[in-house]
Amino acid sequence: MADFVLELADKVAGVGVRTSYADKVQLGGVDVVPVALGAYGFGGGSGSAPEQGEGSGGGGGGWSVPLGAYVSRGGDVRFEPNILGVLIVAIPFIAVTGKALRLIIRALKK
Secondary structure, three states, X not given: OHHHXXXXXXXXXXXXXXXXXXXXXXXXXXXXXXXXXXXXXXXXXEEEEOOOEEEEEEEEEEXXXXXXXXXXXXXXXXXXXXHHHHHHHXXXXXXXXXXXXXXXXXXXXX
8 A cells, every 4th residue: 555655646746837737738829828726635544443344445536726827929928817717716715814804803802
């Protein structure tokens, strides 16, 4: 099991930037670099319970949200957002920020 985990770690070690930025493509004479927010994780374990015998297992998963793309037109490069992707990422951040502010305001009132 330990060898498998080490092999898996070696294979995904260089994925970091490729998870967020794809290779540049040319569409209609315009250079486009897609940008996404992504995460992945893996886990495994083994254990035993006297009444159930021995067991082991593992798994992994990931997700990716397209945020937009860097677009190059005539030497001018700008980020064009995917509004739905940005909202998907921003809503949890805004919710946590609002809750934190509420707790801070309550603490200051006491």
